[in-house]
Amino acid sequence: MGSLADIRALPPFVRLLAATQLAFNIGFFAVLPYLAEHLGGALGMGGWLVGLVLGLRTFSQQGLFVVGGALTDRYGPRPVVLAGCVLRIAGFLWLGYAQQTASVIAAVLCVGFAAALFSPAVESETARQAVRHEQATGHPRARTLAVFSASGQAGAFLGPLLGSLLLLADFRTATFAGALVFVAVLAGHWHWMPRGRPEPAAGDVRGAATSAHRSAAPPRRSDGALRATVRNGPFLLLCLAYSTYLLAYNQLYLALPEEVVRATGSQGALGWLFALSSLLVVCAQLPVTRAVGERMSHRAALCAGLAVVAAGFLTVAALAPFGLTGAAGLVPAAVYVLALTFGQMLAVPAARALVTELVAEERLGFSMGALSSAAGAVVLGGSAATGALIGAGLGPAAVWSALVCVPVLGVAAGRAVRVRDAAGRAC
DSSP, rough: OHHHHHHHHOHHHHHHHHHHHHHHHHEEEEEEEEGIIIIIIIOOHHHHHHHHHHHHHHHHHTHHHHHHHHHHHHHHHHHHHHHHHHHHHHHHHHHHOOOOOHHHHHHHHHHHHHHHHHHHHHHHHHHHHHHHHHHHHHHOOHHHHHHHHHHHHHHHHHHHHHHHHHHOOOOOHHHHHHHHHHHHHHHHHHSOOOSSSSOOOTTTTTTGGGGHHHSOOOOOOOHHHHHHTTTTTTHEEEEEEEHHHHHHTTTTTTHHHHHHHEEEEESTHHHHHHHHHHHHHHHHHHHHHHHHHHHHOOHHHHHHHHHHHHHHHHHHHHHHGGGOHHHHHHHHHHHHHHHHHHHHHHHHHHHHHHHHSSGGGGGGGHHHHHHHHHHHHHHHHHHHHHHHHHHTTOOOHHHHHHHHHHHHHHHHHHHHHHOTTTTTBBB
């Protein structure tokens, strides 16, 4: 009941943004989890080419978030979200018909760049509205952002189920259904999303001293936002801490499958572990955020979440020498998934809330994009390093022991983040 109360307490526009995140992920996960099989099976691409196509999609999305964020700061979220929806619709339709390698690559780049536009716009606007809702009602911003996270996970849970049903027809049907979801999102935002750039919120801690100057100034150039970001040490530390979380999360797709295959001889249990993770976030995200918000600062919640993730890695590393197999062998993997999921519920809303405390509001879109882009770059390098460790045949104990260091580094970076209060004191 408390979770429903959190949702009902939100303004209608924030509920629209949360519903948008739900729809985004339903449309996305109805198609993308099945893309590799389509490329390698129906289109007959080699394994290296499938990997290249998937990597290009990730780069065109995560690596270019900062572009969408900068455009959001300059033009406001509405045109950026609408443009992203149009691109995603076109990309899915194109992907449904693409047969040649060049056409497939162009389609997935279109799909990826669409998210690089609308995701930073929606995330930054949600963060902005969370701050204003907190100022107006006292409702903690982290709880508003937790609704957003839970909505995304609900979409990640429902999307593959929808996709598996649609694939009973064919892959093209799945892409058309995904495009249709984004048509609905486009229509909703065309009708309800406010026009123009948002005005700065009254009482913004980072910007209160210069709000009069900001209201009279033209939109900031992205190069000015970049300079301000590079000079913002606490925000850079937050980027590092968040990057370690995302690299740890990425092990769901890299180290975890290796562990499941080692324990059971197949990847059959992976789907159940993924479903467990998504369902846990959907059911527990809001209660966890509500309980933590009464006891911890955002920085403390971020560090606690990363520490829990480290404990999950450590569990797998500690049990690896025993060589457990079968159902017992899945226990370390399940503990890792549970720890990662609980850590995610602590760390992600806290990290997004910290962005609103560390940057001025007129740079919120750029900063949300920079947070994701920096994390994407770290994941790209870190995943290559993890793959090299796995490929070197060092054994699961060594690989998972090395992975423990990732969230531990994040805890150190998170503890070094200092937020300044209204009087300018670090706290």
